[in-house]
Amino acid sequence: MNLIRTExxxxxxxxxxxVIMATYVLLQVLLIYFSSSFMVSGQxxxxxxxxxxxxxxxxxxxxxxxxxxxxxLIIVLxxxxxxxxxxxxxxxxxxxxxxAVLAKFYVTLGLAGxxxxxxxxxxxxxxFLYSSDTSIKAIFGKIDYLSYFFVQAVGYMxxxxxxxxxxxxxxxxxxxxxxxxxxxxxxxxxxxxxRIDRFMPMKVFGSLTPTPGQEIIDGLTSPMMVLSPAWAVxxxxxxxxxxxxxxxxxxxxxxx
Amino acid sequence: xxxxxxxxxxSKKYGSLQAVHQxxxxxxxxxxxxxxxxxxxGKTTTLGMVLDVIRPSSGSFLWxxxxxxxxxxxxxxxxxxxxxxxxxxxxxxNLQVVADTKQADHGHINKMLDxxxxxxxxxxxFKGFSLGMKQRLAVAAAMLNDPxxxxxxxxxxxxxxxxxxxxxxxxxRIAAQGKTILLASHLLDEVEKVxxxxxxxxxxxxxxxxxxxxxxxxxxxxxxxxxxxxxxxxLLERLPYVVQFSQDKNSINLSLSxxxxxxDLNRDMFAQGIVLSQLLVRRKSLEAQFLxxxxx
Numbered sequence: 001m002n003l004i005r006t007e008x009x010x011x012x013x014x015x016x017x018x019v020i021m022a023t024y025v026l027l028q029v030l031l032i033y034f035s036s037s038f039m040v041s042g043q044x045x046x047x048x049x050x051x052x053x054x055x056x057x058x059x060x061x062x063x064x065x066x067x068x069x070x071x072x073l074i075i076v077l078x079x080x081x082x083x084x085x086x087x088x089x090x091x092x093x094x095x096x097x098x099x100a101v102l103a104k105f106y107v108t109l110g111l112a113g114x115x116x117x118x119x120x121x122x123x124x125x126x127x128f129l130y131s132s133d134t135s136i137k138a139i140f141g142k143i144d145y146l147s148y149f150f151v152q153a154v155g156y157m158x159x160x161x162x163x164x165x166x167x168x169x170x171x172x173x174x175x176x177x178x179x180x181x182x183x184x185x186x187x188x189x190x191x192x193x194x195r196i197d198r199f200m201p202m203k204v205f206g207s208l209t210p211t212p213g214q215e216i217i218d219g220l221t222s223p224m225m226v227l228s229p230a231w232a233v234x235x236x237x238x239x240x241x242x243x244x245x246x247x248x249x250x251x252x253x254x255x256x
Numbered sequence: 257x258x259x260x261x262x263x264x265x266x267s268k269k270y271g272s273l274q275a276v277h278q279x280x281x282x283x284x285x286x287x288x289x290x291x292x293x294x295x296x297x298g299k300t301t302t303l304g305m306v307l308d309v310i311r312p313s314s315g316s317f318l319w320x321x322x323x324x325x326x327x328x329x330x331x332x333x334x335x336x337x338x339x340x341x342x343x344x345x346x347x348x349x350n351l352q353v354v355a356d357t358k359q360a361d362h363g364h365i366n367k368m369l370d371x372x373x374x375x376x377x378x379x380x381x382f383k384g385f386s387l388g389m390k391q392r393l394a395v396a397a398a399m400l401n402d403p404x405x406x407x408x409x410x411x412x413x414x415x416x417x418x419x420x421x422x423x424x425x426x427x428x429r430i431a432a433q434g435k436t437i438l439l440a441s442h443l444l445d446e447v448e449k450v451x452x453x454x455x456x457x458x459x460x461x462x463x464x465x466x467x468x469x470x471x472x473x474x475x476x477x478x479x480x481x482x483x484x485x486x487x488x489x490x491l492l493e494r495l496p497y498v499v500q501f502s503q504d505k506n507s508i509n510l511s512l513s514x515x516x517x518x519x520d521l522n523r524d525m526f527a528q529g530i531v532l533s534q535l536l537v538r539r540k541s542l543e544a545q546f547l548x549x550x551x552x
Contacts, residue, residue, distance in 0.1 A: 002356055006356040009345075009349060009353055010345070014342075015344060085338065085340040086340050086341065089341075092308065092334050092336060093329065093354060093357040094330050096326065253311075254311075255304070
């Protein structure tokens, strides 16, 4: 509790935090709002995009792209502690190194929670405005996708957390985070058999929010082998644990 | 007296550079212990190791006779190298973060800000502070949970004369409360003015340690000459308070034991019918003493 309270003191008064969160919210609202006018094979997707219960799946897929922003925020928050030398001061003042890493892990849980609640609010808002079916059954039909999104957001941020503690410089850590998640691992995926690469971290995290309409695409081309969201939760939790533990070991072994 | 900090052959190696070499030291409760040495002599590395932010390559240390733990950390307030705070937070908010970590009473925050003379600036953000104010805020943070020991690393570094005077005054006031202070400095004059004990470091090695009076002697050097040096030398042999003397062409260099001055020497010479043609008092510079110690 003490750790969380201290983290809140630091974050809530940090202008950079609010700027990144405002960007996160604004861009996501815009994308959700304008995605109904996207053209797919000559036809706009239309308001059916906001139909319960598939809305949860579509919205969490949209939110998936913004996890990068949350990851960058985590990197900024952690590397700041190195550049301000406040991590060092807190260890001098009586925190253990493990607590220093855990405090940031709690921040990722909090941010993922905020992202999930935001998605819930957006879903209810757009759903009630545009959905043709607003029965209880429809609303809560696929709401479990929100929990998959939560795990995914934590996973992305934990990868960012690991790179931040590993590299300690914001610019380089952000580059490493983006390069791994968007370039390096996808290249490895091409080299590997689908049966193996579906267990790689970024693919596992991606499987938590499947591409809407993947069934149709699979019908046209050879189907991609990916885990179903429910099956991806377990390996995702495994990767989260590994990333956090690796960060703890790293911080404990090195000079501050 | 209880031993506050004990270092046992503590060493730190950075690649091939031996930053600290088998340092053994003991800091007693109630002392103001100065760690003296030029820049790069291993002072900060030594403090970093006992403060748990730098991992020793070998050797060990004990705080209050125990190995380092959360409990021992809470009994020590420390400022290492620079004042480390969140630039965008106010002085008060920064101290709230520190108070959380140190499990200190948040009610002490205003009292500490007043103590270091920042009471009226508690709502200014840290980045708006002058270096002297930052340094004083760091002292306030270190004192927040009323620790038994205060570790200060170059507390007056980079300050203007006014800032130096303020910080030194603060240290003296804190010491008067009976706290043990461990102070690293490259300024001899600072250690001489503030400390009771001193350890001299050079290139990571301990060159000398003990009470300041023993290590940094304030003995004066005298230079005398007379028409005839022979009777002078004879008399110097017999005077009990002459510590040592040496002849130098037409003059004699000598030093006296504590409590005696050039007046005593002059009186005794005259009483024996010797008239000195020259009597010069030379204060041995601290820098010269320091070089003497480190070249031993």
